[in-house]
Amino acid sequence: MLDLLKAFWPLLVLQILLMVWALVDLIRRRKVKGLPRWAWVLIIIFVNIFGPIIYLGFGRGEE
Numbered sequence: 654m655l656d657l658l659k660a661f662w663p664l665l666v667l668q669i670l671l672m673v674w675a676l677v678d679l680i681r682r683r684k685v686k687g688l689p690r691w692a693w694v695l696i697i698i699f700v701n702i703f704g705p706i707i708y709l710g711f712g713r714g715e716e
Contacts, residue, residue: 664702672704696708
């Protein structure tokens with residue numbers, strides 16, 4: 654069990670960092686593309702590692 658936890662630790666850290674980065678970016682931007690802001694929050698939080706990547710790739714609007 655401990656070996657499994659050690660294997661997933663870097664992935665968990667990456668997921669948290671991407672989530673924080675995407676949420677901070679979402680808060681700071683005036684406009685977002687594609688979906689309403691509340692929908693992006695749900696995607697970032699609940700779609701694990703792919704949610705923040707999808708937002709950072711497709712949802713970022715103008716500053």
